[in-house]
Amino acid sequence: MDNPIPQKLVILGSTGSVGSQTLDIVRAHPERLCVVGLGAGNNVKLLAEQISEFHPRFVYFQGDQTLAPPGDYKFTDMQEMATHSDVDIVVAASSGASGLPALLSAIKAGKIIALANKEALAMAGSIVMPLAKKHNAQIRPVDSEHCAIWQCLAGEKSIPSRIIITASGGPFRNYSQAELAEVSVEETLMHPSWKMGKKITVDCATLMNKGLEVIEAHWLFDMPFENIDVLVHTQSIIHSMVEFSDGAIKAQLGAPDMHLPIQYALSYPHRWDNHLTPPLDFSQISKLCFEQPDMTRFPCLKLAIEAGKEGGTCPAALCAADEVAVDMFLTERIKFGHIPLIVDAVLSRHCKIQNPSIDDILCTDAESRIIAKKIAQQEKLLCC
Numbered sequence: 196m197d198n199p200i201p202q203k204l205v206i207l208g209s210t211g212s213v214g215s216q217t218l219d220i221v222r223a224h225p226e227r228l229c230v231v232g233l234g235a236g237n238n239v240k241l242l243a244e245q246i247s248e249f250h251p252r253f254v255y256f257q258g259d260q261t262l263a264p265p266g267d268y269k270f271t272d273m274q275e276m277a278t279h280s281d282v283d284i285v286v287a288a289s290s291g292a293s294g295l296p297a298l299l300s301a302i303k304a305g306k307i308i309a310l311a312n313k314e315a316l317a318m319a320g321s322i323v324m325p326l327a328k329k330h331n332a333q334i335r336p337v338d339s340e341h342c343a344i345w346q347c348l349a350g351e352k353s354i355p356s357r358i359i360i361t362a363s364g365g366p367f368r369n370y371s372q373a374e375l376a377e378v379s380v381e382e383t384l385m386h387p388s389w390k391m392g393k394k395i396t397v398d399c400a401t402l403m404n405k406g407l408e409v410i411e412a413h414w415l416f417d418m419p420f421e422n423i424d425v426l427v428h429t430q431s432i433i434h435s436m437v438e439f440s441d442g443a444i445k446a447q448l449g450a451p452d453m454h455l456p457i458q459y460a461l462s463y464p465h466r467w468d469n470h471l472t473p474p475l476d477f478s479q480i481s482k483l484c485f486e487q488p489d490m491t492r493f494p495c496l497k498l499a500i501e502a503g504k505e506g507g508t509c510p511a512a513l514c515a516a517d518e519v520a521v522d523m524f525l526t527e528r529i530k531f532g533h534i535p536l537i538v539d540a541v542l543s544r545h546c547k548i549q550n551p552s553i554d555d556i557l558c559t560d561a562e563s564r565i566i567a568k569k570i571a572q573q574e575k576l577l578c579c
C-alpha cells in the first residue's frame with residue numbers, strides 16, 4: 196500500500212528540465228506529493244509561476260534577491276532547504292558542480308535523494324557513496340539509464356556480472372571527424388530523441404554524457420569499470436541492461452521520456468499511474484538496433500572512462516573542463532571539435548590527488564576551470 200501522507204519534496208534546479216518535469220508529476224499526484232522548497236538558477240519568471248502554483252515554504256534562486264518573486268515563503272539557501280526536518284525527498288536536479296554542496300548536506304541529514312545531477316557523483320563518488328551509507332541516506336537514480344539498471348536489479352540477490360548502458364549516439368552519430376569539427380550550436384541542440392537542458396544536450400552530442408554515466412554507474416552500483424559496457428541504441432527504447440552470471444540479461448524498455456524515471460525515484464518501491472509518458476507501441480517498432488560507440492570520432496567518451504578509471508581528482512578535472520568547454524561552445528567562442536581538445540589538455544596537465552577530500556575536489560574544480568580557459572586562449576581556439 197502507498198503511504199497516504201504526501202511526501203514532502205524539495206526540488207533543487209526546479210526551473211530546469213528535470214525540475215519542471217518533477218513538478219508535472221507533483222501536479223499529477225497531488226495526494227502523494229507536496230512541494231516544500233524550490234531552488235532555481237536565474238529563470239525568475241518560471242520560478243515565479245512555480246511559486247504561485249505550488250506555494251513552497253522555502254525558495255532559493257541564484258539571482259539578485261531584490262528580484263525575488265512575490266509569495267509567502269522564506270528565502271533561504273539550497274543547503275538549509277535540503278536539510279530541513281520537514282523534507283522527505285530532495286530532488287537534486289541542478290546541473291554541474293554547483294549542486295555538490297547541497298547534495299552533501301542532504302546526505303548528512305539522511306534524506307532520500309532523487310539524484311539527477313550526474314556531475315556531483317562523477318566528481319565526488321568516492322565521498323558521496325560512503326557518506327550516504329554512513330548517514331543512511333538513500334540515493335535513487337533519476338538518470339534514465341541508471342533508473343533502468345536499478346529497476347532491473349529490483350528483487351535480485353545476486354550481483355550482476357555486467358552492466359550495459361545504452362546510448363542514443365547523439366545527433367552526429369554518422370558524421371565524419373571533419374564534419375563534426377564544424378557543427379553549429381543550433382544543430383547540436385536538436386537531440387533526436389530526448390528533450391533536455393542545453394549542457395546535457397551538448398554532452399550527449401560529444402558522448403561525454405555517456406562517459407559521465409559510466410562513472411555514475413560505477414559508483415551507484417559498485418561495478419568495476421571493466422564490467423560496464425556502452426552500446427549505441429539509436430531508438431532509445433531500451434534504457435539499459437543488466438547481465439547476470441547465468442547469462443540472463445534484463446532490460447527496461449519505455450518511450451524516451453524522463454517522467455517515468457523521475458516518478459519511479461519518487462514512488463519507489465511502488466509504481467503509480469503515469470499518463471505523462473507515452474506508451475510503447477510495439478506495432479510501430481519493427482526492430483531494435485545496436486552498434487558499438489566510436490571513441491575515435493567521439494573522444495570525450497574515452498576521456499571520461501579513462502578519468503573514471505584513473506580516479507582521485509581526475510573526474511573532477513574532467514567535469515570542470517567539460518563545463519567550461521561546453522559553455523564556450525554554447526556562446527560560440529569555440530568550435531564543437533575543440534571540446535575534447537580542451538578536456539584532454541586539462542586532464543594531461545592535472546596533478547591527481549588519489550584520495551581527495553571534498554576541498555581537494557572543489558579546488559580541482561576551480562583550478563581546472565581556470566586552466567581550461569587558459570588553454571582555449573593559448574591554443575588560439577577562441578573565435579573572435
Ligand code: MG
Nearest residue numbers: 338339340408
Ligand atoms: Mg542519461
